[in-house]
Amino acid sequence: MALHREPQMPELKNPPWIWVWLILATGGFALLAVYFNWEEIPDPFPSHWNARGEADAFTEKTWQQMIFMFGLPTLIFTATVAGSFAFMHQHAKHLRGEDWKIARSRAMTNSMLKPLGLWMFVLNLIIVVSMYFSITTVEIFSPLLIVGLILVVVALLWQMAGVQRWVDEQYPDPKISKHMKWGMFYYNPEDPNMMVHRDLNSTFNMAHKGSWVAMGALLGLPVILVAVLIIATL
Secondary structure, three states, X not given: OOOOOOOOOOOOOOOOOHHHHHHHXXXXXXXXXXXXXXXXXXXXXXXXXXXXXXXXXXXXXXXXXXXXXXXXXXXXXXXXXXXXXXXXXXXXXHOOOOHHHHHHHHHHHHHHHHHHHHHHHHHHHHHHHHHHHHOOOOEOOHHHHHHHHHHHHHHHHHHHHHHHHHHHHHOOOOOOHHHEXXXXXXXXXXXXXXXXXXXXXXXXXXXXHHHHHHHHHHHHHHHHHHHHHHHHHO
């Protein structure tokens, strides 16, 4: 089967805005739960925990604090999802050029928006639920929360990699798709560039030695910082 073929032009679907409303509703329901359980929340309530999950800072119980705690992450996730939806949809809608590029962009947008909205909703849900339970107790199991967040992020990346593999199969880029591994990694020893641009982002060429150095720095630095913070609070 030839890598490049005449594509079937998919219709561009409308963004699934329901996920934006669900993220907003999550913050709203959290504040509603605070309202109905106001007397169960201590004053002052815990606002920070050390690496052992023990509260080491407290904040006065006011509605301003509650709105800030639950509203800020909800608004951040809402703005992120809405902005991503609008940008990706407009990019696919107004893209000009060869038919295969337009078809690929539309297919990518149609397939990627739903999992993006779903997993941003799940992330926000985990955060607001954990905050609600944290303000009613002086202990919180931080490692479990961190593991949960990591699993959600890994699941999102895995699902997006699956979408990328499908797009590469159905709407291949004649220069790049044949060099993609597992839908995530570009490997082309004949390409002298350390990074290549594809679709809406850029990716490292894992056949280039510099890519391994850059990836090690990007992934290693956050791990070192988190480890230092955890050790410092023990």
